[in-house]
Amino acid sequence: MKYHNFLIFIVSCLLLIIFQSYTQLSTSLLSVLPKGESKALIKSFEQTNNAKVLLLTIKGFDAQALVKIRSLEKALLSLSFVAPKTIQKNDNLEEHQKMYKILSHNLDEKKLSELEVSKSLQHLYEGMTSSFFPVHIDPVDPFELLDSSEEFGTETVEVAIKNGQLILPDYGYLTVLKLSSQSLEEHRQVYQEIHALLGEEKGLQVFSPLFYYVENSQVIMSDVNKIIWMALALLLVLYLYILKDFFLLVNTLMTLGTSAMVATIVLAQLYDEVSVFVFVFGISVSTIAIDYMFHHYVHGYYDGHKKEYNREVLFGFLTTISAFLILSFSSFLLIQQITIFSMLSLSISYLHFAFLYPQLKFKRFEVQGNHAIKSIFQMKVPLVNVKFLFIISILLLLLSFLWIRFDFDLKTLDYNNEALKEREAFFSKQLSMENKMTFAIKAQSIEALISEAKKIKEEMPLINLPLASLFTKEDYVKKQHLVKSLSILKERLEQEANRLGFKAVYFQNAYDLERGFVAYTYEDVQAYGIDIVKINDFYFSYGTLGQEAYQHLLNYEAVESLSLKEHFESALKASIEELLKLGLLALFVVVFLLYFFSKKSMITALIFLLFPLAMVSLYAYFTVLNILHLFMLFIILALGIDYAIYLTRVNDMLTKKAISYSLISSFAGFGVLVFSSVTALFSIGVVATIGIVAIFILLLLMKEDNNVS
Structure with missing residues (x-):
């Protein structure tokens, strides 16, 4: 039983490799469009000669510049996927x-x-x-x-010629070539070969639209890798310094990895192409499941003290899954993929944390980090009436309609190269x-x-x-x-x-x-x-x-x-009425379940939804909201739902500890994206950070029912 989690992780890795599901992850913004005529049309255009041109110019019109441009042209034509391109009439x-x-x-x-x-x-x-x-x-x-x-x-670009060579009149000699690379790997290969040949020579300028694919992809992956290391460092502090349990850290990471891999495998079987944004969102949502683990851990479900299942965690899981299940019926591809990924990853994580981990027997440690967190919640913080926060949140949300602006141009989410x-x-x-x-x-x-x-x-x-x-x-x-x-x-x-x-x-x-x-x-x-x-x-x-x-x-x-912007907006508008209906239905189900679980503490429960939402709407006063800001709100609301159920049923120091650990893990999961230079990742990170801080403020302001610790 001790190694069951490890075996499940290994099997998931093998399945991922066998199915090669990771090859269907795409950094192209085009992958978020629904499969259909519009997507195929844009893809076809990207394969035309106009999109695959390579332009090279060298400054000056002297003999040395002429010899140089011709020698470079000859060398470039010897490379893979490079061919001559004529710009005269056919x-x-x-x-x-x-x-x-x-x-x-x-x-x-x-x-x-x-x-x-x-x-x-x-x-x-x-x-x-x-x-x-x-x-x-x-x-x-x-x-x-x-x-x-x-x-x-056919109209052609007007170019001048000097000494038998194309020129840019205000700059220097020019050569125009054609690229035949098809996949991202081939784009990378030709990009590396071209830049290795040309070097960093002064006065030399080279450009191809295909360079965006390579350079933007490199920056995004580099940013993601950097942020992963930051997240791991934060998790190490949490698990090794505060909890002092390396075994728990390894198992948690394997569980999250397993849930992400299984969700990726299933999604890859359902769709030809999956956006990396769906993967990032899915990973972000899967970190929500960490709070399932912490609420079991701090309340003694993993050290043998309690044998029954944790009802609060089950209620939180069912409420979150219900909301995602309703939204998964959307015909809008991006929301459909995110919700399916989220449901799969959350379900697998919950099954691990609720049924497998109690068999692994993790021992709780009372260490300095725990006392530090306890002392934070015991600080003399002026308590604010819950109803007052409720009214303030409602007012802020209503006022936000005066300043909220939206930008659904997906290109603004890409790296600004x-x-x-x-x-x-x-x-x-x-x-x-x-x-x-x-x-x-x-x-x-x-x-x-x-x-x-x-x-x-x-x-x-x-x-x-x-x-x-x-x-x-x-x-x-x-x-x-x-x-x-x-x-x-x-x-x-x-x-x-x-x-x-x-x-x-x-x-x-x-x-x-x-x-x-x-x-x-x-x-x-x-x-x-x-x-x-x-x-x-x-x-x-x-x-x-x-x-x-x-x-x-x-x-x-x-x-x-x-x-891309117009097609995305068109797809969104085509399903906006459906999304509104599904959203209202999901909201109704969530509120109903919150009422069912919280009873008399309904307003307190709603605060965990409304207050983070109000803080994000306040942030919207200073910026334009994009599609990823909005999607990230789903994750913050999912966190809020869970915490609302936990605190309205058991509001004690142990519950606040569990939520605190979960918030740190959530920040490690997607809050650290606030340090990214890629707009898409930064958008996720900034909303996550605002939501996490808002929930932590609520923890400080809420009075405990008792002093159990």
Whole structure:
């Protein structure tokens, strides 16, 4: 029995390795979006050439800089996942557009009716034979009947060239390459190879959007590791200095580890991808279970003094699980995953602490740390009437509606990589790509997708929408009334050209509407260098435009945003009514259970929910609340529920000790995240710290029913 906990931990580790559930944890913010079309669309865009470009520039235009940039380009091309990238027009697309030029340009029918073929062609021929400089004649439109003001084709970034090398006019020589890495591991590999090759040379600037994945992931993991060591140090102080029980520490850590691993394994079987935020939240919630252990420990359930089960802990567990169970029915993915993880980890921890630990026989020690905690609660603190605190908390919560603001932009939760953002801004400015927004258009067929693209392009000419350069069956049909006129024109053109001595095939593609229209295939569009993807029953393509016109663009039914913030808010809004109903139901169940367990001490019990909530609402006066602030409130409320039940049933020194130890453990579990530089982790930590301090204040202010210790 002594080693059962250890064996369970080992089995959990083996299962985690066998199922490789940890590989499904993701640091990408995209993983918090519900599985569906929007998520697949953004993922597909991240795999396009635009998202996988590598830009490298070196300052200066001297010979040394030119030699350096070319040698670096050659060295980079030898690396894994690096390939050359051209920024000129796609040859296949250009040839296709020349052949079908008549479909994409308006024909001047008045000029056509007045055209004298023989005279006009004679004029062109004389110009070619008598001019000192070469004269270009468009073999598709020699008489310039098509509107030349209309541009077609994919828009490209305008770059200058010097000495056969791309340049940034205000900086130096430039090279543009393409990255083909797919997974985070491959991103890391190419990132390390590039930076090992380039070093820290002055005047050298390198950027790729993929660098965000690598650098932000490294910072987040580094921060998490640092905080884990801080948490362990705090737990060591608690268990080894205050409790002086190393065996208890090892067993507690194994229990929490087992609960987290089992929850991760189950969640990984249910979902393809699990956000690291769900894991962090789950671990945070699992530390709540430590208070189950402490209430058993300090009341003598582990040293053989008491044989029955601890009803207060059972009531607290059932109340918390009931709230999470109700919220787990939410269709909102993030809440669904967090609640499932929480229920699993809390249930496993409770089973360990309530049924396994009494068999392990932990001996209680009365040491200096215990006396220190006891003396804190015996300080002469001015007692505050519970009803007064209740009223103050209610007033603060009501007033907070005047200042509470929300920001559901998930990107603000990510690490603020200022250095990389500066480099991105530098290249955006140099390449005139500032304030550009990317979007997608969708339709159920390629033909319909091209029609939508052309419609948007016609109404918003400044937009960059490569697909609009292709043609539709409708374009072909609209020009059919010109077939007879153009056939006569083509016949006369070929006759006169032959008479004047032009090659027989020179004008074979001129004014040709008799060539049959062939619908585009998926492969055709890709061959033209235009990004297109198929997700479920829809086809998608991408475009960009200035930020000032972006909101107007979103009014088009075919347009889809690629903003993570907008999709997250959309998913949240779609389930907000459901969340409110579930939240109210959970609140009703919690209040009912609190009343059932606390009876006459109902107001005292509610204080443990309302006072921490009021303190967080006061904090909201100084900052904007994000989604993780709100989710963290669930954990604080879960703590408050447990403590409310414990104190309203047995308000003595032993209970306060147990809660104090639990609060220290909870701070070690997620309060230490307040020291993180990552906004997401800091948000969790700051709410946890406020909640823990608020509960500790309540412990000081509450008068004991007796002096049992």
